[in-house]
Amino acid sequence: MTKTDRVQFLKYKILLNEIQKQIAIQEEMHYKHMKCRNGCDLCCIDFNIFPVEFYFILNELKKKNIEPEIGQDSPNEICVFLKNSSCTIYQQRPIMCRTHGLPLVYANDNGEFELSACEFNFTDFDFDGFTQENTLPQDKYNSKLFLLNRKFIAGFQDKKYGELDLIPLKELRRHLLKT
Numbered sequence: 001m002t003k004t005d006r007v008q009f010l011k012y013k014i015l016l017n018e019i020q021k022q023i024a025i026q027e028e029m030h031y032k033h034m035k036c037r038n039g040c041d042l043c044c045i046d047f048n049i050f051p052v053e054f055y056f057i058l059n060e061l062k063k064k065n066i067e068p069e070i071g072q073d074s075p076n077e078i079c080v081f082l083k084n085s086s087c088t089i090y091q092q093r094p095i096m097c098r099t100h101g102l103p104l105v106y107a108n109d110n111g112e113f114e115l116s117a118c119e120f121n122f123t124d125f126d127f128d129g130f131t132q133e134n135t136l137p138q139d140k141y142n143s144k145l146f147l148l149n150r151k152f153i154a155g156f157q158d159k160k161y162g163e164l165d166l167i168p169l170k171e172l173r174r175h176l177l178k179t
């Protein structure tokens with residue numbers, strides 16, 4: 001890992017902390033509705049993540065000698081880190097996983113704002129009651145991650161990536177198994 005990689009990882013960590021704070025605020029705001037718990041794994045599919053996040057997580061797992069239980073690749077795209085309905089890389093999970101279950105606002109392909117909120121959590125919540133204050137702005141964080149990733153891939157020596165390249169989580173499994 002180069003010094004440039006380390007700088008970008010540090011910036012990723014700062015961004016992660018910023019997002020984590022907003023997540024904590026939203027979780028507190030919606031605690032009455034949140035039913036996310038161990039055993040509910042409906043969100044745990046094989047997500048694609050930016051290289052900066054992918055290599056940050058890989059580095060953290062190796063640095064801390066974390067050996068997650070890793071399942072098999074599955075045709076129905078269940079995340080390989082899901083074991084007995086629990087995440088085996090919970091502390092190191094990607095940003096997207098940290099927002100599971102919360103109300104997210106994002107722009108769709110037509111440029112219209114859409115809201116995504118877990119129907120198992122917000123069973124008795126009036127969806128018209130969602131506002132800028134009680135939702136997470138997914139695009140804002142994705143934009144920050146995109147810009148950070150752009151700097152990361154520009155200096156990354158091990159492999160070349162394009163700005164829009166994403167890596168499936170299951171690739172982490174391949175990297176971990178070969179080390």
Ligand code: SF4
Pocket residue numbers: 043044045046047079080081082083086087088089090093094097169
């Ligand atoms: S990394 Fe963990 S939280 Fe994220 S999809 Fe996989 S099992 Fe679920």
